[in-house]
Amino acid sequence: MADSILTPPSHTAPSAFTRAQLDWLPWLEPLAPEAMTERHLASLVDAARVKSPYFRLLARDPDALEARTRTDKDIFYNPDAGLPRAERELAAAATSRFNGCLYCASVHARHAATYSRREDDVQRLLDAGVTADLGERWNAIVAASVALTATPSTFGPEHVDRLRRAGLDDLAISDVIHAAAFFNWANRLMLSLGEPAVAPGS
Amino acid sequence: MPGTDADVIDALVGITPGSPLDAIRARRPEARAHAQATYRALFTPDKPGTVSAQERFAVGAFVAGLHGATAIANAYAARLTETGASSALVKALDATVAEATTRGPYGQYPAGPLTRENTAGPSYRMGAAGRAALGPRLTAAFEHVHMLVFHPRDAAPPALQALLDAGWSTTDIVTLSQIVAFLSFQIRVVTGLRTLAGRP
Numbered sequence: 001m002a003d004s005i006l007t008p009p010s011h012t013a014p015s016a017f018t019r020a021q022l023d024w025l026p027w028l029e030p031l032a033p034e035a036m037t038e039r040h041l042a043s044l045v046d047a048a049r050v051k052s053p054y055f056r057l058l059a060r061d062p063d064a065l066e067a068r069t070r071t072d073k074d075i076f077y078n079p080d081a082g083l084p085r086a087e088r089e090l091a092a093a094a095t096s097r098f099n100g101c102l103y104c105a106s107v108h109a110r111h112a113a114t115y116s117r118r119e120d121d122v123q124r125l126l127d128a129g130v131t132a133d134l135g136e137r138w139n140a141i142v143a144a145s146v147a148l149t150a151t152p153s154t155f156g157p158e159h160v161d162r163l164r165r166a167g168l169d170d171l172a173i174s175d176v177i178h179a180a181a182f183f184n185w186a187n188r189l190m191l192s193l194g195e196p197a198v199a200p201g202s
Numbered sequence: 203m204p205g206t207d208a209d210v211i212d213a214l215v216g217i218t219p220g221s222p223l224d225a226i227r228a229r230r231p232e233a234r235a236h237a238q239a240t241y242r243a244l245f246t247p248d249k250p251g252t253v254s255a256q257e258r259f260a261v262g263a264f265v266a267g268l269h270g271a272t273a274i275a276n277a278y279a280a281r282l283t284e285t286g287a288s289s290a291l292v293k294a295l296d297a298t299v300a301e302a303t304t305r306g307p308y309g310q311y312p313a314g315p316l317t318r319e320n321t322a323g324p325s326y327r328m329g330a331a332g333r334a335a336l337g338p339r340l341t342a343a344f345e346h347v348h349m350l351v352f353h354p355r356d357a358a359p360p361a362l363q364a365l366l367d368a369g370w371s372t373t374d375i376v377t378l379s380q381i382v383a384f385l386s387f388q389i390r391v392v393t394g395l396r397t398l399a400g401r402p
Contacts, residue, residue: 003366060377068240070235070239071232080234100354101355148394156397156402157397171223174398177394181390182387187354188386189380192362
């Protein structure tokens with residue numbers, strides 16, 4: 001049978017950025033769990049991701065998926081110094097806000113709020129956008145993420161200087177760069193292979 | 203572009219062993235190794251399936267060209283030439299970069315409070331000369347790539363249908379999407395780290 005586009009079931013699309021849990025509905029056929037080889041399953045890295053249509057779709061190219069996921073985990077979860085987890089998540093949320101990925105922004109705004117305990121500031125980023133005033137340190141991180149996300153990049157020495165003045169060392173600045181860069185990867189997959197939906201019952 | 207085993211990001215940034223950036227990248231060893239593993243998976247895969255090396259490097263050169271990342275684009279274009287790409291293909295690639303380059307991200311939002319953030323911009327369609335030089339598969343890919351690079355929030359099922367109609371399978375589309383998305387990462391890491399090192 002020729003490959004075809006999937007028509008998502010009836011759902012409510014989110015119309016604003018939110019920290020609420022969203023679903024994601026694929027436009028292309030994910031692998032069926034029972035059709036997945038050991039290689040496909042290993043490429044998920046976390047076995048529980050077999051429940052996710054997003055990861056079962058990406059598992060069609062297992063080597064790319066596994067390398068993507070291991071890159072992601074080190075950028076965001078490596079606890080060795082650098083940028084605090086909350087601010088890595090802030091860079092991810094700001095990038096997703098600027099590119100317009102409601103799904104990615106929801107996940108990483110939730111994480112940023114959880115780790116920073118600054119729910120109001122995170123919500124202001126979602127509601128007002130990337131020019132919201134979140135205090136100078138967060139403003140510097142958001143501005144750097146946005147400049148690097150623009151195509152072509154507008155990231156320059158002035159962004160590095162501002163991050164240094166805000167107290168970031170070079171490892172932390174490298175973490176901002178990697179977190180924003182990674183969400184330029186993630187946003188493009190999430191936005192173009194399916195769509196977000198308001199979770200039933202939420 | 204160096205050989206497949208040399209770290210591509212290190213090479214493009216100009217990171218030498220023992221330098222400050224070498225030490226910084228060493229603090230995130232899994233990210234460093236797996237960014238390189240992603241490059242290998244997407245550009246020199248063990249099992250290339252039905253996406254050719256020529257298609258992979260043509261898309262790579264196009265993505266980097268659209269970003270205005272000249273040195274990176276030249277590196278991918280050099281690998282494209284090594285695949286035996288015709289001079290007509292390379293010329294069409296250069297012409298398409300020149301014609302299609304704009305500034306992003308722009309695009310539309312669902313109706314509601316975000317409507318005021320809608321930003322207009324072009325949906326790129328290849329001209330007849332480009333279509334003839336690239337053929338139907340790469341023509342469809344380049345039109346999709348332009349959307350992914352500059353206005354990804356405009357993505358919708360008809361864009362994927364256009365790829366299917368041009369002969370890209372579902373699995374091919376996953377690989378194509380990963381190439382564009384991964385390069386959107388790689389180019390920004392290179393740009394960011396070069397700026398951090400004081401040589402933007």
